[in-house]
Amino acid sequence: MNGELKASLKDKETIKRYLYRPPFKAFAVLKDLLRQAGLKTLLASSPINLQEMTAVPFDRTERGLLGLYARGRVYRLSPRPLPGYRGRGVFPTLQEAIKKLAGSGPLGVEEKHLDIGRALPLGLNRLKNASNLFRAWREVRSGQDLGAYILGSLATKYAMEGALAMASRKLMTKKPVYEKDVEREFYRLSKEYERKTDSPLQLSPYFMVLHAGTRTPYPSLPGFFRLSPLMNSLKLDAGILVKDKNLVLACSDLARSIVADKKGMDLYLLLEKAMLEGAIPGGKEGQTGEGVYWAGMDPLLKEEKTLRAWKLIPPAGLLKKHYNRDIGHTFGKQESTTLFFKKGEKGQTLKEGMVSAIEYQWPYKGYALGIEDMFVVGPQYGINITR
Helix, strand or coil, X not given: CCCCCCCCHHHHHHHHHHHCCCCCCHHHHHHHHHHHHCCXXXXXXXXXXXXHHHCCCHHHCCCCCEEEEECCEEEEECCCCCCCCCCXXXXXXXXXXXXXXXXXXXXXXXXXXXXXXXXXXXXXXXXXXXXXXXXXXXXXXXXXXXXXXXXXXXXXXXXXXXXXHHHHHHHHCCCCCEHHHHHHHHHHHHHHHHHHHCCCCEEEEEEEEEEECCCCCCCCCCCCCECCHHHCEEEEEEEEEEEECCEEEEECCEEEXXXXXXXXXXXXXXXXXXXXXXXXXXXXXXXEHHHHHHHHHHHHHCCHHHHHHCCCCCCCCCHHHXXXXXXXXXXXXXXXXXXXXXXXXXXXXXXXXXXXXXXXXXXXXXXXXXXXXXXXXXXXXXXXXXX
């Protein structure tokens, strides 16, 4: 942080204060969320929530493993013996195991993950949607892994900007370069950063969206598409996982673009300015998702006439009325999240120390521009942890 972040001394002191805070009492946070939802029992099925509930590493969760939180205790439920664990009991069915350990009351489940084959025998009437509760549990506690988020953010920037610089050099010298070459260079540089920093944490692939604007306006996997100045733009939106002995501590999510002409570059720089001077500072304690959205949109609204002159918004389009996608989100070690920065998002507020990202996407007329930085929620404004 001291070596690479260009934050002010005041902001670095705020970050250090967050880094030295005692860790959250994870299950006290969970109990409070359960109380608000009117639940007492919770069933985890996805790898990330199994890790958070049972401490089984994210990528070592056995097929069929479940985590049950009931009566203040945590149980691992497995259809087969788990090496190294002595079980509390063997039950004929999953339904009987949960009835014995948790009773027959309402059961919160990951409705966006739990398969119907296991949900049906439990009785659909008792199951309550809890995917967002799990996500909120991770998001609220994200600040306790702030160091890992900073490492992930800086590593991703290093790899992303390096990979795009490689592509730019090859384009300038008219050497062949493909989307897949940029993907390979990104992952090579992320491992280079891990070695360079001599980090005790491990950096591993998470996701990647990479595509030239003329190929598609939609999020796309890297393809065997040869890059050229005719592509208008090349967007790289990617993230990595930050692990400690296979336990996922954090993830990253950043975006950068190469732009082939002046008009596109002018728009890209305007989006960057709106992110750095509007949206990220707007990410403060107590702010709603809609509040961050308008903080980030205000600089663009002031330049709407210019954007219209550049013909980079639809002729009948009005930014205030029609730009309806989010411009970012909170983090909870992995997406998806519960809090997006968008119109109408007033149900939750940001808390000091939470980690978030500001993300502008602009697919229009052969361009697919994206720019994104990560930040931590501060007491008076958001603090960039990417630059």
